[in-house]
Amino acid sequence: MSQGFAVTIVGAGVVGCALAWELARAGQEVLVLDKNPGVSQGENQSTRNSGVIHAGLYYDQQTRPLKAALCVEGSRLLYEFCERYGVPALKCGKLVVATREAELPMLERYLARAHENQVPAQLLNGAQATEREPQVQAVGALLLPTSGIIDAAALVHKLYALASKAGAQFVSHTEMIGAAPAAEGLEIEVQYRDGARDKFFSGRLINSAGLYADQVARMVDPDSPFRVDPLRGEAMKFYRTRRPEVELAGMNVYPTPKKVTTDQGTYFTVGVHLTPTLETGPQGSFGLGPVVTVGPLNRQARGREDYGGDFKPAAEFFEQVVDFFPSLRLEDLEPHQVGIQARLVGHQDFVMQFCPSQPRCLNLLGIDSPGLTSAMALARRARAMLLD
Ligand SMILES: Cc1cc2nc3c(=O)[nH]c(=O)nc-3n(C[C@H](O)[C@H](O)[C@H](O)COP(=O)(O)OP(=O)(O)OC[C@H]3O[C@@H](n4cnc5c(N)ncnc54)[C@H](O)[C@@H]3O)c2cc1C
Structure with missing residues (x-):
């Protein structure tokens, strides 16, 4: 060279x-x-990563202006690119679900954020959420039709x-x-x-x-x-085709956002969510695959290559999603992957x-x-x- x-x-x-x-x-x-x-x-x-095309809901223009703008623009560019070059991607939509009345004001705050960021969004009641994703139980939800999934590789x-x-x-x-x-x-x-x-x-x-x-x-x-503060995220998976009770229609299903604290600070996370995956077939065809991922559960990484070691017990993942996905059984879950995010201190x-x-x-x-x-x-x- x-x-x-x-x-x-x-x-x-x-x-x-x-x-x-x-x-x-x-x-x-x-x-x-x-x-x-x-x-x-x-x-x-x-x-x-989780392979989710985010709609652009989470990022406010005051504290995260680049994420607010580039996520919305990036998602539009990504769908256009995938369509043009045959990269598997699906605009399957997303539900952010509230399982307790106390979480409903948060959905309203996020609806206002969506409007600010010009992200299409709609508030649903529990019955309407279940209509969209029949196995999901909620007292209310935010529907984000432009969210999707992609084959990142x-x-x-x-x-x-x-x-x-x-x-x-x-x-x-x-x-x-x-x-x-x-x-x-x-x-x-x-x-x-x-x-x-x-x-x-x-x-x-x-x-x-x-x-x-x-x-x-x-x-x-x-x-x-x-300074990068590597944040480890573990994900489990289950097969939606194994039992009719876990046969999801194929949307991303998220709880309301959560916070995670490491030695270096407190970060916002999107919470442990259900994400369908894509499966490719012959001649570039693709569709929903049988695997649904459940994650990530975050903790401070022990280094930038902390991909191995113990997985958190399946029960911890189960507890995070069972309120909105009650037909899941603990034994449905198996380890999927570990990813590490490049969080920047401060x-x-x-x-x-x-x-x-x-x-x-x-x-x-x-x-x-x-x-x-x-x-x-x-x-x-x-x-x-x-x-x-
Ligand atoms: C668990 C998890 C879930 C996520 N889920 C989502 C999601 O659903 N949707 C979403 O939009 N985003 C998601 N993300 C974030 C997304 O994956 C990243 O923002 C994105 O992949 C960053 O890409 P990058 O090219 O900047 O970095 P990377 O993919 O990390 O690539 C950096 C590259 O730099 C190379 N490199 C580093 N140092 C050197 C060096 N000195 N010399 C030569 N090469 C070097 C590395 O080998 C690496 O290949 C997730 C991330 C994680 C970890």
């Missing part, structure tokens, strides 16, 4: 791939580095294929380990799988390194103040900013949920920041 590149992107998750496509088709010479063995291989947020692969076709070069098993200022750019240092090191010149650097974005930011500016919103001491580096930090939904809008905004 002795030659130079106009733009280097660190991280080939959904955001890095979407941005590589945006920039490559704008005529930029793009290199994408990832320490993982390949795109969608190995661990990152983009391979281990297929999305990342399609973006990678399009970016490659447009000229972007992807190099896997290659970790960025340092950066130094150079005339008109940066000298980037990388380490290959065999331990060998290399340096090359890049005019610009885009940091979309997910859980490691704070470390990459510090390689460029040792005084960078950002920040609730995405952070997109040029490094103050090195304006040739654009940092994308705190790209946790709804980063999958927002990826295409994030990429467009980053392209505008870089090229306009």
Whole structure:
């Protein structure tokens, strides 16, 4: 890699791939580095998430303006992209359910938020909620018709294929380990799988390194103040086809939002929810699959690669959903996956900013949920920041 590149992107998750496509088709010479063995291989947020296309309900414009705007724009772009390029996605809708009268005012507050964010939403009573999703019991619900589900791995692969076709070069098993200022750019240092090191010149650097974005930011500016607080989320699953009592119609079903506290602070979470999954068939066909995921249950991760270890007992997942999904049995549940979110200490919103001491580096930090939904809008905004 002795030659130079106009733009280097660190991280080939959904955001890095979407941005590589945006920039490559704008005529930029793009290199994408990832320490993982390949795109969608190995661990990152983009391979281990709930696969929900969020409508854009949760984020208020005062404290989370980027999430509020990019989630709504991103969801629209995502549906259009999936339709055009045959990526499995389904606008199945979502119910946010209240199981106690005391939660009803929260639904009304979220309805007002939905209006503010121009997200289609409708308040339902319990009977109307059960009409939509017959196994669900609630005293009221918020219906979000634009929420959906997506095959996240297929999305990342399609973006990678399009970016490659447009000229972007992807190099896997290659970790960025340092950066130094150079005339008109940066000298980037990388380490290959065999331990060998290399340096090359890049005019610009885009940091979309997910859980490691704070470390990459510090390689460029040792005084960078950002710290990632990795948040582990465990999910169980059940098969909706195994018993008629758990045969869901196929909507996302969420409780009212919850808070989770770690050593580093208190975060908002969307709560343990039911999410249908997609199944692909022959010749690009797809439809609802038999698996429904139940999660995530969050706790502070023991590190950025804390994917193994003990799963929380199934009873803890069961307790979180049984009030609104009473036909579930404890024995229906089995472990599904662990994912780790890149929560940013002291920040609730995405952070997109040029490094103050090195304006040739654009940092994308705190790209946790709804980063999958927002990826295409994030990429467009980053392209505008870089090229306009
Ligand atoms: C449990 C869970 C559930 C979620 N559910 C949803 C959901 O339903 N809907 C939604 O919209 N969002 C969801 N999200 C959030 C979403 O998955 C992320 O916001 C999104 O995937 C972030 O993508 P990314 O490309 O920024 O980061 P990542 O996917 O984490 O990719 C970053 C990449 O950078 C690479 N990298 C890091 N450091 C280096 C280095 N030094 N050198 C080279 N490469 C490096 C990593 O190997 C990795 O591949 C969820 C996340 C989790 C964990």
